[in-house]
Amino acid sequence: MKLPVDFYSRDTITVAKELLGKLLVRNINGNKLVGKIVEVEAYLGPIDKACHSYNFRRTQRNEVMYGPPGIAYVYFIYGMYYCLNFVTEKEGMPCAVLIRALEPIEGFDIMALNRFGKTYSELTKSQKRNLTNGPGKLCRAFNIDKALNGHSLLSDEIYVLDNQEDFEIVAGKRIGIDYAEEAKDFEWRFFIKGNPYVSKGK
DNA sequence: GTACTGATATGCT
């Protein structure tokens, strides 16, 4: 079943940890894509220098982080890539969980076409491994763009399914935010130990 | 495998 709004309205770090192993589902013109969430990062806006919404900074781009929980925050970075986040906590608290990596479960050919313009069986080994193992990559594979910014995660186009599995969660420092001073040492990145689709530091 | 570079929207100074 789809995760309810109550799942997202809790503490951001709790939500981040519990999102691991859940299934992200994306419907595009009747084509279904499914990926298991294997790596996330928590972004606690008000106290987090790495976050777009640090100290309640509010811009057109991060506006949806101030909205209700259970919606997608999709932003454009480096002029080329999208990143997918899930908005958490109460409305007015600009916090989110960045989805950093997925393990492909269903819809391999669609993902391969979105990423490389080839069917899955035509991909090289490294291309298969690189399908969804990074925030920008999974957005291309799942055809996620600005159209989904502010979109509900309980909609038909994109949603998250509950899933129970046994695995070990590893906490680590976040990636790509060395500029964030003390916030860069917060261990707010979580991933599934040993999963080959984790972007770094398996 | 690591090291460097370029792509360039958005928000900051």
Added chain:
DNA sequence: GCATATCAGTACC
């Protein structure tokens, strides 16, 4: 002007 929650291509080992 300048930096960034990134990735792919190239040049090396």
